[in-house]
Amino acid sequence: MEKKYDVAALGELLIDMTMNGKSEQGNALYEANPGGAPCNVLAMLKKLSHRVAFIGKVGDDIFGHELKSVLEEVGIDSEGLIIDKEARTTLAFVKTFEDGDRDFSFYRNPGADMLLRKEDVDTDLIRNARIFHFGTLSMTHKEVREATLYAVNEAKKAGVLISFDPNLREPLWKSLDEAREQVLEGLKYCDILKISDNEIQWLTGRDDYTEGVEWIFDRFNITLMTVSLGKSGSMAFYKKDPASAYIKAEAAPFLSKDTIETTGAGDTFGGCVLHFVLEKGLKDLKEADLKQMLTYANAAASIITTRRGALRVMPSSSEIEKLMDR
Numbered sequence: 100m101e102k103k104y105d106v107a108a109l110g111e112l113l114i115d116m117t118m119n120g121k122s123e124q125g126n127a128l129y130e131a132n133p134g135g136a137p138c139n140v141l142a143m144l145k146k147l148s149h150r151v152a153f154i155g156k157v158g159d160d161i162f163g164h165e166l167k168s169v170l171e172e173v174g175i176d177s178e179g180l181i182i183d184k185e186a187r188t189t190l191a192f193v194k195t196f197e198d199g200d201r202d203f204s205f206y207r208n209p210g211a212d213m214l215l216r217k218e219d220v221d222t223d224l225i226r227n228a229r230i231f232h233f234g235t236l237s238m239t240h241k242e243v244r245e246a247t248l249y250a251v252n253e254a255k256k257a258g259v260l261i262s263f264d265p266n267l268r269e270p271l272w273k274s275l276d277e278a279r280e281q282v283l284e285g286l287k288y289c290d291i292l293k294i295s296d297n298e299i300q301w302l303t304g305r306d307d308y309t310e311g312v313e314w315i316f317d318r319f320n321i322t323l324m325t326v327s328l329g330k331s332g333s334m335a336f337y338k339k340d341p342a343s344a345y346i347k348a349e350a351a352p353f354l355s356k357d358t359i360e361t362t363g364a365g366d367t368f369g370g371c372v373l374h375f376v377l378e379k380g381l382k383d384l385k386e387a388d389l390k391q392m393l394t395y396a397n398a399a400a401s402i403i404t405t406r407r408g409a410l411r412v413m414p415s416s417s418e419i420e421k422l423m424d425r
Contacts, residue, residue, distance in 0.1 A: 104176070105149040105377050106262075109220070110137035111212040112180070114162050114168075114191040115362060117407055129192065131162070131406030132362075133169040135212070135235050136266045139409045140221040143370025143399065144414040145174045149377060150396060154179035154250065154311045155194045155237075158211040162188035171410060178300050179221040188209035195360045203340050205271055213240050214305035217249045225254050229266040230291075230373055232262040238281040241272045250287045260376070263289035263367055275301075282423045286319045293369040296328045302422050309347070314384045316345060325393070327368050329361075330354060333397055339382075348386045350393035353401035353422055363409025364400040370413075371396035398422045 127203055153175050157163035159182050164189065170177040176359050189210030194202045209211060209225035215237065225231050231254035232411040237247045253262055265282045272278040282302055286292065292315070296308060303311040312334075315321065320341050326334045332352040338345045375392040402414040403421060 100379075102222065103150065103228050105142050105228065106141060106144050106230045106232055107143050107152045107154065107179070107224045108137035108232040109154040109191060109215075109247060110234050111135040111210075112138050112153065112157055112166050113191055113207075113210065113212060115359065115408060116190055116192045117301055117360065118194055118363060119407060130407055134164050134191065134363065134408065135410075137232060137285040138175065139366030139413075140232055140264075140370040140373065141175050142410045143367050143413045144374060147370075147374045147416055149374065150176075150227065151193060152176035152179055152242060154215075154221055156181045156183050156186065156215045156377065158182070158186040158188040159184040160188055161208050161387065162189065162190070163211065167191055173413075175412060179224045179352075181209050181215070181219055182215055186214050186225070189213075190200045193360075193362055195362075198274050203268055203270060208273065209240075212307065213243050215243050215246045216419045217246045218320045218329070220246055220250045220253075222250070222253045225250055225259060226257040228254075228259055229377065232264070232373065233285070235278065235281055236264040236266060236268060238270060238285070245334045248284070250305050251285075255288060260291065260381070261289045262293070262369075262373055263292040264293045264355060264365070264412045265298050265302070266365070267301070285332075286315065286321070286347045289319075290322045290381070291372070293365070293372060294326055294333075295365060296326060299326055308334060323372075323376070325368075325386075325396075327365050327370055327400075333368065333393045337384050337389055337424065339384075346384065346386050348389035350390055350391060350397050353398050354359050355401050355405055358401075358404040361406065365401050366409060367403040367413065368396040368400040371399045371419075394423060395419060406416065
């Protein structure tokens with residue numbers, strides 16, 4: 100049966116307040132960029148002509164209404180977005196250091212995204228998608244965690260492929276032990292995992308990324324795993340079935356002298372991985388397929404680092420292919 104959506108995602112939709120220079124008085128200037136990892140992923144997919152829908156909650160304030168308008172502007176179905184009259188939209192202040200590392204300060208106690216409840220979840224959107232995508236920012240507190248796991252279970256029951264990005268943000272958790280517990284919970288369900296270099300080392304206790312991947316494969320039934328390595332490129336690991344040996348591929352990064360910030364780079368990468376899965380499927384992939392997927396995703400991630408924000412400014416397929424051809 101033809102599905103209405105290629106990808107449905109659940110999670111946070113927020114404003115990234117990104118440093119953008121200083122005023123004449125020497126004060127920091129912040130630009131209000133629409134963001135939130137799940138919607139960044141959907142925005143990349145929409146740019147590549149996929150049908151996408153979002154499930155989440157924003158506040159009944161200027162930011163919440165702006166975010167709803169942005170979703171509609173970029174073509175993300177906002178039918179599953181709730182505007183909560185009692186809540187305020189979450190803000191994330193992002194400071195970027197010279198080495199490209201970032202520090203986050205969240206104004207979210209509570210933020211609207213934390214107030215999503217099980218009864219708010221539009222299960223029709225999930226059942227009518229080919230892939231369901233989620234992260235852990237919607238697992239930091241009990242009630243929104245229940246809503247997230249309810250959505251994941253509905254996807255599983257409907258035979259929808261499940262994509263998971265831990266997207267660890269330490270300040271949002273009571274403890275890293277709790278964060279680890281919830282990441283492990285997410286791994287129980289997913290078919291496709293996107294994880295970063297520092298996250299896999301933290302989660303598995305293995306400094307070697309391949310050893311960390313093997314640790315995860317030994318414990319969870321995951322088909323496709325990607326590890327984003329920042330300035331060192333990326334890796335992919337694929338298992339045709341639980342009994343098979345894995346196939347591994349690596350791809351070099353596209354480093355740019357025009358990089359200004361890395362916010363959204365991982366989400367852009369992840370969106371391109373899901374694009375590949377939607378186009379190629381998950382059956383009988385070869386090393387060359389994985390290499391092609393990673394190269395495309397690395398190029399897209401490189402482009403987004405040259406722009407402020409992500410959701411509104413995702414690269415087109417022609418831009419990505421042009422960079423790959425250089």
